[in-house]
Amino acid sequence: GDSVTQMEGPVTLSEEAFLTINCTYTATGYPSLFWYVQYPGEGLQLLLKATKADDKGSNKGFEATYRKETTSFHLEKGSVQVSDSAVYFCALSSNAGNMLTFGGGTRLMVKP
Amino acid sequence: DAGVTQSPTHLIKTRGQQVTLRCSPKSGHDTVSWYQQALGQGPQFIFQYYEEEERQRGNFPDRFSGHQFPNYSSELNVNALLLGDSALYLCASSKGQLNTEAFFGQGTRLTVV
Numbered sequence: 645g646d647s648v649t650q651m652e653g654p655v656t657l658s659e660e661a662f663l664t665i666n667c668t669y670t671a672t673g674y675p676s677l678f679w680y681v682q683y684p685g686e687g688l689q690l691l692l693k694a695t696k697a698d699d700k701g702s703n704k705g706f707e708a709t710y711r712k713e714t715t716s717f718h719l720e721k722g723s724v725q726v727s728d729s730a731v732y733f734c735a736l737s738s739n740a741g742n743m744l745t746f747g748g749g750t751r752l753m754v755k756p
Numbered sequence: 757d758a759g760v761t762q763s764p765t766h767l768i769k770t771r772g773q774q775v776t777l778r779c780s781p782k783s784g785h786d787t788v789s790w791y792q793q794a795l796g797q798g799p800q801f802i803f804q805y806y807e808e809e810e811r812q813r814g815n816f817p818d819r820f821s822g823h824q825f826p827n828y829s830s831e832l833n834v835n836a837l838l839l840g841d842s843a844l845y846l847c848a849s850s851k852g853q854l855n856t857e858a859f860f861g862q863g864t865r866l867t868v869v
Binding site: 648676678680685686687688689690693695733735737742743744745746747748749 | 760787789791796797798799800801804812814846848850853854856857858859860861862863
């Protein structure tokens with residue numbers, strides 16, 4: 645079945661540091677890939693998505709490129725802020741409906 | 757636009773009891789999915805409702821059931837609660853069953869004691 649594996653956290657960075665959160669997946673066919681963010685006490689917010697190979701999703705300075713050859717969708721940001729502190733989830737959708745399969749989440753802590 | 761709203765925000769139940777959680781989708785959305793998020797883990801898909809029918813189901817027992825109303829709102833029912841059912845229950849809505857852009861509510865925190 646489908647699965648998503650992402651790096652375990654927490655990831656602790658200083659403000660303005662470069663961020664990479666690794667995500668790899670296993671799926672049948674050609675899934676759509678997503679990054680969601682969850683701030684403390686809140687639900688999930690869609691951060692970015694990519695629907696086909698080599699697509700780059702981007703939003704709020706975050707980027708991720710759909711790499712079919714390595715089955716990866718790593719999240720990057722050039723300069724993190726304290727306000728980026730949250731839990732980040734990589735997810736995929738590969739069936740005819742829009743059921744999402746999530747990774748375990750990576751907690752990011754950004755210190756001033 | 758109120759977005760996806762869920763109620764209640766928190767509740768505490770005793771083992772063996774039954775619980776009903778409610779979800780109102782974002783305006784214009786007709787598809788509702790439910791997810792269970794255990795502490796420190798990613799959400800797991802429970803089921804999806806579209807046109808008042810269950811369309812997809814994850815690996816959850818029959819104790820978990822749901823309903824969708826003509827106004828697209830939805831309920832999640834859990835019978836014979838177990839301690840392991842303690843989790844954050846998230847509702848997500850989308851426009852059309854095949855639309856991959858889902859909007860999530862803030863969730864209902866269920867604690868079973």
